[in-house]
Every structure is written in C-alpha cells, then in structure tokens.
Amino acid sequence: MREQTPRQAMPCQEPSVRAKNFAEVAVGYDEPTALLEAGRCLQCKKPGCREGCPVGVLIPEFIKKIADKDFLGAGEVLKEKNALPAVCGRVCPQESQCESKCVLGKKGEPVAIGRLERFAADYLLQNGTDKVQPAELTGKPVAIIGGGPAGLTCAGELAKLGHPVTIFEALHTAGGVLMYGIPQFRLPKEIVGSEIDALKELGVEIKVNAVVGKFSSVDELLAQGYQAVFIATGAGLPNFANIPGENLNGVYSANEFLTRTNLMKAYRFPEYATPIKIGKRVAVFGAGNVAMDGARTALRLGAEEVYILYRRSREEMPARHEEIEHAEEEGVQLIPLSKPLEIHGDEQGRVKSVTCLRNELGEADASGRRSPVEIPGSEFELELDTIIEAIGQGPNPLVTKSTEGLELNRRGNIVADPETLATSKPSVFAGGDIVTGAATVILAMGAGKTAANAIHAFLEK
Numbered sequence: 001m002r003e004q005t006p007r008q009a010m011p012c013q014e015p016s017v018r019a020k021n022f023a024e025v026a027v028g029y030d031e032p033t034a035l036l037e038a039g040r041c042l043q044c045k046k047p048g049c050r051e052g053c054p055v056g057v058l059i060p061e062f063i064k065k066i067a068d069k070d071f072l073g074a075g076e077v078l079k080e081k082n083a084l085p086a087v088c089g090r091v092c093p094q095e096s097q098c099e100s101k102c103v104l105g106k107k108g109e110p111v112a113i114g115r116l117e118r119f120a121a122d123y124l125l126q127n128g129t130d131k132v133q134p135a136e137l138t139g140k141p142v143a144i145i146g147g148g149p150a151g152l153t154c155a156g157e158l159a160k161l162g163h164p165v166t167i168f169e170a171l172h173t174a175g176g177v178l179m180y181g182i183p184q185f186r187l188p189k190e191i192v193g194s195e196i197d198a199l200k201e202l203g204v205e206i207k208v209n210a211v212v213g214k215f216s217s218v219d220e221l222l223a224q225g226y227q228a229v230f231i232a233t234g235a236g237l238p239n240f241a242n243i244p245g246e247n248l249n250g251v252y253s254a255n256e257f258l259t260r261t262n263l264m265k266a267y268r269f270p271e272y273a274t275p276i277k278i279g280k281r282v283a284v285f286g287a288g289n290v291a292m293d294g295a296r297t298a299l300r301l302g303a304e305e306v307y308i309l310y311r312r313s314r315e316e317m318p319a320r321h322e323e324i325e326h327a328e329e330e331g332v333q334l335i336p337l338s339k340p341l342e343i344h345g346d347e348q349g350r351v352k353s354v355t356c357l358r359n360e361l362g363e364a365d366a367s368g369r370r371s372p373v374e375i376p377g378s379e380f381e382l383e384l385d386t387i388i389e390a391i392g393q394g395p396n397p398l399v400t401k402s403t404e405g406l407e408l409n410r411r412g413n414i415v416a417d418p419e420t421l422a423t424s425k426p427s428v429f430a431g432g433d434i435v436t437g438a439a440t441v442i443l444a445m446g447a448g449k450t451a452a453n454a455i456h457a458f459l460e461k
Helices: 031-038 059-067 071-081 085-091 113-127 149-160 189-201 218-223 254-262 289-300 321-330 397-401 441-459
Strands: 142-145 165-168 205-207 228-231 251-253 281-285 305-309 333-335 338-345 351-364 370-374 380-383 386-389 428-430
Touching: 031 059, 031 113, 059 071, 059 113, 071 085, 071 113, 085 113, 085 189, 085 441, 113 189, 142 149, 142 218, 149 165, 149 189, 149 441, 189 205, 218 228, 228 441, 251 254, 254 289, 254 386, 281 289, 281 380, 289 305, 289 321, 289 386, 305 338, 321 333, 351 386, 428 441
Parallel strands: 142 165, 142 228, 165 205, 228 428, 251 386, 281 305, 281 386, 305 333
Antiparallel strands: 338 351, 351 370, 351 380
C-alpha cells in the first residue's frame, strides 16, 4: 500500500564538508526518489494540503503528474498558481502549512510536498523550452514598490492579466530577501534569477537602484500615470538589543551581515572588495531562521566557534527544526536560556566579549510560549570577536514617511484591508512584511496574489 512507503529523506552534503563551502546543502531528489515519494500521495478527494498553501498550489495535481513521470507537466501545474516554485520548494515552512494538513501525517509522516515541489520546479527550469507569451496589454499600468517575494508575485499575477507592470527596486538587483537575506547554501541566487527572468518574459519591467521615498514618491508615481501602486517594501529595518557596547566594531545586524555576504559577495574577497572581519569566535543573538543563517554563514567564512544566544529554551526556538538541526550538525553551539547584558571592547574599539545572564522559563506569554525569567547572580562571559544581532526587523520608513494619507499602526506598519490590501490612500495597496511585520516568504507571496486580484478588480471598475 502507498501509505506504507516511508517518506523519502532529502540527500544533503556531509556536515563536515558543507560547513566549509557555500554550495547548496540539500542536493534534491533524483527521479527514482521523486517517483517513490509521489507514489505516497493518496490523491484525496478533498485535499486538505491545498487549504494549507497561502498561494493555492494545486498540490495533488502536480504530484500526480510526477507519479505519471510527466515532470514538465508537474512544473507547469505549479506555475499556474506559484510564480516562484523553485524558491518555495527550498524555503517554505511546508511542515507548518501544506504538509501539516496531509492525511498521512495523522498517523505517520506526511508527503514531502516541498521536496517534490523543488524537484518539479527545478526540472521545469532545466528542461522547459516553451517561451511564455505575454498577455494582451490593458493599458492600465501598475507600479510596484519593492522587488521581494510579495512584489514579484503581484507583478507576475498582474502581468498574466495584461496589466503593464513596473517594479521599483531600491537595490541593484531584484529579489529582496531572496537575494540579500537567505544564504546561497540554502537558496542559490541562480535559482532566484531564473525565476525573475521568467517574470520578465511575461512583460514585467524592473527598475533597479530606484529608491522610492528618496528620488521619487508614491504621489509622483500616480501623477506619472500609474493607475495603482502596490507597496511591498518588506521589513528591512533591523532591531537591536539596546545594550551597552553595540557601537563597537564587530557588531553587525543580521541584515548587514547577510547582505554583505550574499549580495556583495564578501565570501569571495578580495575578488569582491567587501570584506567581513569575522575572527575566530562569533555569537548570534536570536534563534529564528535569520539567526541560523547568520551562524551557519559565519562558520563558512572561517569562524572556529559560533554560538546561538537565545533567551528561551531550545524547544521555543522559532527557526525551522530542519535549520536548527543543520546548524548543530555543522558545529553551531546553542546556548539557550541566556540573555546578553553588555558587550565589551578592547583598546582598539573592537568586540572582546559579552556578558550574559541565565534565564529559566516562567509562565506562558500571549503567544503561548513560556516567558523567560532572569536568574539573579547567574552572569557568565563569552570571549568573542564578532556579534550578529538577529532579533527581528521592522518596516523601513522611507516610503511610509514620504507618503501622505497612509495610515500606519503603532509599529510603523501600513494598515491595509485584510481582504483587498487596499490602504487608506486611494489607488494604493500594500502587502507582505510592510503590513504584517516580518513573516515567511510564502505568506508574502500570498499577499502578492491577494493584492493582484484586488488591483485587477479595482482597475476593471
């Protein structure tokens, strides 16, 4: 019986090897393995997995194509609903979304939907030959501010509907967090670039080095003839612990650290003139996916000891379990229930050490996680060369502060209608992290689809 076939493991590089290179950690399924895994799918008449997907991927349908050895067809089914399937197959938290709804998961292990998505999407990228025909244009142009997951998805959906779309991207390449945030060993930039190229084939125009809020504004875009604007600028303003010593050399935000490494290729210094002085000992504040990315990147840049400092226990760490396990396999050391108090420097003004305090878990907070409680007199010190702060990000205020009539909440996020993502400013929509706060790639993509449908309805009135 199909349900008796075990879930197929994802082949990976050996930890001792991959910790010293930036090649992709997960190798991906080969055809025989993909066929075995696809054969586990029960093809439910009422597929719960589809309900768990923020972009509505036709999950049983694409898996059936794989099982029938129609790998190109599987990729094409994915592209019907998902503009970036090769990306999602790598970085989506399927375990808490589509796979959590899989019937097989009730008594055993769910179908590895994400791994099959990656297989089919990669096959399409490598073997697909048909060029996409752009839709007949409506003559109703739309401006999208931000070329990350939400902006790219919205652009692709609107282009399919025939609307001329222009993305305004502040950096010198589109992709947002897909390019500057997630490391090469988790998400190769070539994959992101290929999926962006597919959007360009649909007719999407991308203007880079275009900082809206500095050299142009939302009102100016509307005055130039754009009939709607979608703000998808993400959450690019890093949070800090606000403790003494954060101004010392050797303290990075995760945003800066990963951007230097990914987008500015610091790991290829001196070929690329953007070095990162990492030293031998590195600590990362935080335990989300970004913190794991920072810690694992530090190892690859030559650090000998890398620590994760987190105020709760290992069980409460918000990173995907897979990312935590990969980090530990590679040599990252977890120090849970610890709170940084002060960063100390040497005579040259560089990081020398950090003083921390031990915590214990108290009562659960509003999120359901047990709150950390400080243990008086439990201070300890770590000698360090570099500190990476990965404790969350907020909205970059460049666009919001330069746009009149845009309602914001107390955190500076844009307030948007949950159904249409329309803002308080006429003709302006917003979605993704700029509205919700920092979240996942797939949720931002879901917002992009919602916005595209709402903008299309607005333009057709």
